[in-house]
Amino acid sequence: MKELIKYIAQSLVDNPDSVEVSEVLGEQTSVIELRVAKEDLGKVIGKQGRTAKAMRTILSAASTKLRKRAVLEIIE
Secondary structure, three states: OHHHHHHHHHHHOOOHHHOEEEEEEOOOEEEEEEEOOHHHHHHHHOHHHHHHHHHHHHHHHHHHHOOOEEEEEEEO
16 A cells, blocks of 8 residues: 555656655555655645645555545655
């Protein structure tokens, strides 16, 4: 899951070296925290949050297969 989000984010931004992804594991839910450079934040979020929503949808579909719940948080 972590690698999936990292790959998508690095494909979107101008500065792929600044992408950091960390995962906080729980029993039923894992929280994936995404950090990007400040100038790339708009590219990851997208117009009206469409890109972020799409990333969350992909993450949800992948986590359903693993029978866990995953939440994506984009951190400034």
